[in-house]
Amino acid sequence: MTTTADTGPETGPDTESVPQTAGQAGGRAAARRFTRLHDFGIVLSVAAIVVALSLTTGTFLTTGNLVNLLDQAAVVGLLACAATVVIISGAFDLSITAVLAVSAIVAVVVTTHAGVPAGVVAAVAVGALLGAVNGLIVVTVKVHSFIATLALSIMYRGLAVILTAGAIVYPPEDRLQAFQALSWPTVLGGVTASSLLFLAVAAVCWVLLSRTTFGRRVYAVGGNEEAARLSGIRVGSVRVAVFAISGVCAALAGLVLAARGGSAQASMATGMELTAIAAAVVGGTSVLGGEGAIWRGLVGVLLITLIGNGFNLLGWDTIYQQVVQGALILGAVSFDRVLRARRS
């Protein structure tokens, strides 16, 4: 099949059929090169902080500190994976830390009755279940996910209070050590099991989004729901699956946090969902959905974790930490925004 212009007798098929001048084509190519360059604006911000910390402290680039940094990033990192996937699909999940708390509590309770492996499985199952419930409600009731998951998160926190009767719950003494296995260092240079779990989940989410047909559907649903539907994509199923994945990530984060403290309680990780969303968005994932990547969420997590780490290493008074953290997030996003401004 050939499609050539048939507009005039003297018009050759390859010379004039597209009235796109060389200037225009050149301009578009320049636009694309620019797109690729500015995609990495946020990485430059993070790299600048890394360089600054390496130069000003002798301790930043030590194995001990980097292992520690990764361990600190694990919980927010798992939640940021959840937030990134959900935001790319064009939704928000404000219930991730409430799901985290319920899952962690379930892990402790089931561990008490049936052992650690059963506890872990139960926690993940509860995370997936609550996530799927979020998705089903968003899809069927058609309330905006921001509001729906806000309301559901209050319910889940309430559920956590009911499960614990408002107290802190602990696994039994004889199972405590096994329960805390996730917080142990591993043979891989002392990197904790939590860090490895975080990296593994991030890798799975990364592959899922960038290499699978499911990932393509997630981007399509987030970028243009109507176009996705008309392309034969079952938008509802994709949304439910995305929320279920978010729930599983939250449950894993709950396991890490419970292992670290050797306990669980209803108020765990309160407010951290906003940090996770900030991490996802700081990295350059569009809040409008349809654009973004896991690596962007990871860069955001790195930025946020680096700030805390930097305060520690530099010996700065931590009462200023939040102000600096907020300012740096704003600065990084503004820089990114300036680089992207020409696109519109």
Added chain:
Amino acid sequence: MSQPVRIDLEGFGKAYGGVPVLRDVSFTLHGGRVHGLLGENGAGKSTLLKAVCGAVAPDTGRILLDGRPIPVGSPRDALRHGFALISQELALVPAMTVLDNVYLGRWRHRFGWRSRRGDAAAFDRLVERTGFDIDPSALVGELPLAARQQVEILRALASGASVIGMDEPTALLTKTETDRLLAVVRDLAAAGAAVVLISHFLEEVLSICDDVTVLRDGRHVMTGPASEQTPGSLVRHMVGRPLDLLYPEPVPVPATAPVLLRARDLRRGDAVRGVSLDVRAGEIVGVAGLVGSGRSETLRALFGADPRDGGTVEVEGEEVPPGSPSRAMRAGLAMVPESRKDQGLLLGRSVRENVALAGLGGRQLAGFVRSRAEGEAAGAMLRDLDVRGSDLGGPVWTLSGGNQQKVLFGKWLMDRPRVLLVDEPTRGVDVAAKSQIHRLLVDLAADGMGVLVVSSEVEEVLGLSHRVLVMRHGRMVAEFARGEATRERVLALAFADDAPPDDGPAPGGPPAPHPQDTTIPDTPTPDTVTPDTAAPGIATSAEERP
């Protein structure tokens, strides 16, 4: 505010993401005159108007009011110097009343409290001047489109505007509404304002404008008195060569060609009321009708994009279940939707991802995208469609409108549907791409595909189709064989007299556009149909369905 006599626009330039859309455009507007701004889609008309009126900041360009330069590029400065823009995307606050919108941001106040009474009095004087019949306490969001446009005009007047830009103000108005609006435009000019009018209706431009400017590819082509132009000469300036939009001749359908798509008594709300149609292998069937006649809704119901209230759809004898695009696709249907931006493409994603989207399931291995197969298939498709100046990995938004439209076609042709439903095949594409898309449709039919085309451009329907169906108020009212259908017959039937009253839109549907509803006329002389007189005579000569 004193009204300027002469407004010089000098050297306007603007690029989006490195792509120039305006290049060094200069011309002069005059107070008391209506100035038409013409050009094909993408010629830069809207961008220029927005830049002049402060809605976008141009990269270069200055404005001289009677020889004095004024700041350019901010809405506030523009407003202060008497510039107002009535744009395609109406900039009103839907949840506020008409009165609040007209004086938006400039409400009269006493001691910091809003003085609604002062605004109301001023509003009454404005309405008296324009003759608009608008309730100041109505919510803007509940008004029909034409009334919202009037609110915009009132707002421009209320701001004391002396230079008023109007971007396609009549595109969606009925004939009566259009006449009333154009009368107001004349009054504005008579009162000394400089009005810049963008319109695709050439007769309208020639009848109302004193001067015209034509843009092409972002460049200034000509400015001169409208009285020296004809529709034909304007089109030549817009296109850059004599217009001979030749439609490729469709290959005749063999008498033995089987029926691929069969719809019987299709129903969907008020929009589709019992539509039956057949499309045979190798056949292009065109559907003409006004906006709101149920054309697009028929396609959407066929494809399952909307649920249907009744009727059956079969592809090659197999029943297509209702309300599921994915099942319709499995049955061999594909639909190129009306709006590539809202319904078709993921603008931020790559060309490759877009082309592959509809057929994802076919190129996977255990859920993973078969990357090489996909790349090869997408590359081959884009070569076939002659999409230039793009690589597969680049985002779709960097492409021109014509190439975006071709990507949209590519997406639906990847898996070779049996029947292709096309809504507005060439909306917003340049002439060359338009011609290529026409060629493509004819080639697809020649290969044995069934094609059902809906278009607002009557010429396109007539030029492409083996058979032409005319829709009105949700029903097929006539069918013509190729050659029998003429523009006059089709328009007369589309506008026939059981239409709802001209004033105000029909309930549950957008208002019908007036008869010059074509962007480019096929002949230099306007051949406008007056439905009231032409319809009865012609309707009897056409094959009316019960």
